[in-house]
Amino acid sequence: MSSAPQRHRTAFAISALAAGTALAGLAGVATSPVAPPSAQMTIAGQADLAYVVYAPERRHPVEATAAREGAIVDWLSQRLNRPLSVPSLREYGYALPGGRRLPGAAGPAAQFMYEDGAGARLALYVSPASQRETAIHVLREGDRRTFSWANDHMGCALSGRMAEGQLRKIAVDVCSEPGGHPEPWR
Template structure:
């Protein structure tokens, strides 16, 4: 395409999406120009294909993860103003954009390459989920002590989420070394003996990030950053099952 062709195409596109008078001018030109008529027909076909592809997405409900981000942003806006609220909204917009590009929003969450948080969570799961003798340091039977111990080592108040609605009961927890200080690992299992872990590590100064999906071999994870903490739920489960469990943990930890 020559520079002249490019300029003419740009002008034609401007007229096509301009005022009614400009669109009428373009139609009059097309009536005298077969090549322009072909261009307009091709653009019409492209528009129709895009509408067929993305119109259904626009009618889908807003994902639960995005709704949670927006609700929390609204609540925090009542308590403080400035960048933290806008960072929530930016994250929400990014999540929406990624979902739309993927072709469906629904219950899907964004996917991206593993972060150091996700990698550490995968390593912890691989190491301790197969342990039969000492899978945890402090058992769930000592739950009050467990919560206090984990909170003291993490330097933040943390209580193991109740995941019984998703069919998983707490086995206990342990403390692990982390990049920014001690991290904690809580382990759960269901009636079938399947195990999953919740890895929580300090992430000072980290911008809040809604849950995202990652996978390593058969292990899958949903991870997020919130209030200077990084959290990752990991399990050798289907994505749908893990999604439900992770959303429950996310709601309880963040108060979303």
Template sequence: MNDNDLGHEREGAASGSPESSPEEDLAMLGAFVDGELPAGERDALQARLADDPRAAARVAAYRAQKAALQALCEGARLPGEDAAPGDAGAASAAPAVLVLRPRVPWWWRAGLAAAWVAVGAGLAVTATMFVPRLAGLAPELVAGSAPGAASRETPEAFARRADIAYAVYSPEQRHPVEVGAADEAHLVAWLSRRLGKPLSVPSLAEYGYTLVGGRLLPGNTGPAAQFMYENDAGERLTLYVGSSAAERDPVRLLRDGNRRTFYWSTERTGYALSGPQTEPKLREIALDVCGALGGKPGQW
């Protein structure tokens, strides 16, 4: 808004109102913003601003400039200086000093970052030199440093892994297995090769379950296998097979919600049979599977 704009604004004023110059209008608006107008003139100008958008915009601009200047001067005031008259609360405000900090060049920041990267790389190299020595003194401090470190998985952790696999894949309708029972010979040969030991699939036909197929899963010490069975009612059982740290473990039971898992180990191979709690013969099935796979549940 320039000085001529205010002259044009006056053209629409009501007849009989005294004409004023642009300079007088600017002075009046400035006095209004600074709170220097008498009460009557201030109220009249306030009423005018409601119908005069240009004058209102000028007042808003003045107020913004005033606020910026006050903020700058407030930051630059030295201790002991008095606040400007009319500034409410300025006398009690704590004096501040405006500090201008030089910008750090980008090349300085980049060089500092590169230096920290170099320090981190040096620490990593130093750590790798000491890790093997620490592993020799305290193998339990370096997980996975020894070939048999991961084989310390507890039987309960093994059963929990089997239970989770059952919970994930048994509800699946379209893709419950990777290889179906129609290709059982390939399934057994493939999983035996991946686990590095001969596997066999026990028959559960006498309990009304037929083989659906199987899949490869990650285990704690390497690959694991899961074989899935299903009965005419749509209930499913899974046999989970993986490596075990124990030569032989007795058949035990893991309960989790509405699922049950019987687990054991034979010749450093862990087995876990999982199914729903609604299967009344699940323990009997587990003992038969254990015996079919080389275990001797009668000795436990």
């Protein structure tokens, strides 16, 4: 037979599990076994999440600064095991403060953060993709928009808080540098 302390620990574990399951149910969280979130999330979802986390940061929006732009591109290219290029958004009024390495569903990902003179930010997310090519799609979340596409097994997504048409124009221009022009818009 079990000792009293063992029964108490077992009862506590069962209670904690039941309470957690009940809270998850109230919050609308699925409690059945499912694939890890990173495997379920699209590149647009990953990019949007990274944007939500890092764009509001005032002190540390990037992990590595673009003081030496070539160094950050080389570093992130090595981490993604693929040569990257960083498009300039100066014609749109955005400078590149830097970037960071992030986890992605298919391995390491990179995020390049851009900022205009008023402090508004755009983020370009780059990650290996399982598809050779996909057309550009838009993800709308509140006041945020993320345009995503894949080319040559490289997924790209541009996220920001701006008029959808303007962000779309920038995304089309950006396509030519990191991943090539994708198929027509869907």
